[in-house]
Amino acid sequence: MKYYRIIFSPTGGTEKVANAITKNWKQIETIDLTLLDTDYAKISFEKDSLVLIAMPSFGGVAPSLALERLSMLKGNGAMCVVTAVYGNRAYEDTLLQMQDYAQTAGFQVITAISAVAEHSIIRKYAAGRPNLNDYKELAEFGDRILEKAASGALSTPVVPGNKPYKKAGVGMIPKANATCTACGLCAQKCPSGAISADQLKLSDKSKCISCMRCVSICPVHARKVSQLMTSVAAAALKKTCSVEKENELFI
Ligand SMILES: Cc1cc2nc3c(=O)[nH]c(=O)nc-3n(C[C@H](O)[C@H](O)[C@H](O)COP(=O)(O)O)c2cc1C
Numbered sequence: 001m002k003y004y005r006i007i008f009s010p011t012g013g014t015e016k017v018a019n020a021i022t023k024n025w026k027q028i029e030t031i032d033l034t035l036l037d038t039d040y041a042k043i044s045f046e047k048d049s050l051v052l053i054a055m056p057s058f059g060g061v062a063p064s065l066a067l068e069r070l071s072m073l074k075g076n077g078a079m080c081v082v083t084a085v086y087g088n089r090a091y092e093d094t095l096l097q098m099q100d101y102a103q104t105a106g107f108q109v110i111t112a113i114s115a116v117a118e119h120s121i122i123r124k125y126a127a128g129r130p131n132l133n134d135y136k137e138l139a140e141f142g143d144r145i146l147e148k149a150a151s152g153a154l155s156t157p158v159v160p161g162n163k164p165y166k167k168a169g170v171g172m173i174p175k176a177n178a179t180c181t182a183c184g185l186c187a188q189k190c191p192s193g194a195i196s197a198d199q200l201k202l203s204d205k206s207k208c209i210s211c212m213r214c215v216s217i218c219p220v221h222a223r224k225v226s227q228l229m230t231s232v233a234a235a236a237l238k239k240t241c242s243v244e245k246e247n248e249l250f251i
Pocket residue numbers: 008009010011012013014015056057058059060061085086087088089090091116117118119120121171209210211212
């Protein structure tokens with residue numbers, strides 16, 4: 001059996017979770033769904049493979065860019081595990097949507113996971129997660145998935161979520177302040193091509209998905225979203241985000 005992980009992780013939380021789940025999966029190949037110049041339509045999987053697909057929840061749904069790229073892959077009946085990673089508020093329709101898109105791309109969904117990672121806009125929520133307990137638990141989930149895949153039991157899990165899926169909200173658009181050194185890293189690494197090399201301080205509103213990659217990778221911390229809007233959002237989410245959520249396995 002071959003093992004893969006397909007990851008869309010703008011700021012690294014989803015990647016940490018995906019790596020923890022697949023800790024004991026041997027010789028795993030990783031496909032990064034944040035790359036602009038990859039021809040995802042050329043990537044196909046062998047039927048006898050086990051594939052982890054991991055994405056963050058943005059406003060209770062998966063980022064449409066990530067789903068678009070997932071749709072281009074050729075699953076060819078490979079077994080797959082969908083994993084929604086969220087910042088301790090809620091993931092609402094994310095898993096259901098990921099499951100539907102994975103099936104349409106030809107994957108056979110045999111397990112689903114929801115997992116918590118630090119909130120990529122409001123860092124104080126789920127700070128430090130995944131923590132040591134999460135790492136241990138997620139690796140155990142990964143081991144149970146290996147057992148299920150080896151047993152040949154290919155049942156599809158029932159996951160939470162509703163249709164029509166939640167509508168994705170309007171995100172905050174980061175921009176750079178005067179400390180920007182014009183190094184261009186943000187433009188190189190932006191998953192949606194929203195930062196142009198000629199106008200490094202801005203983001204193209206029509207392309208930006210508010211994923212916070214540019215904010216998190218800027219070497220001089222020049223790129224930011226509105227402090228005021230972040231504080232308002234933090235206050236609104238305080239109650240729901242302060243109760244520690246658990247990782248879940250749907251198998
Ligand atoms: C635009 C945006 C919307 C988000 N919406 C939610 C949400 O609805 N619920 C939640 O719990 N976390 C939400 N988060 C937090 C992320 O899901 C979480 O931090 C995730 O780990 C980010 O993945 P990454 O580190 O791989 O980029 C949101 C983050 C962003 C950037």
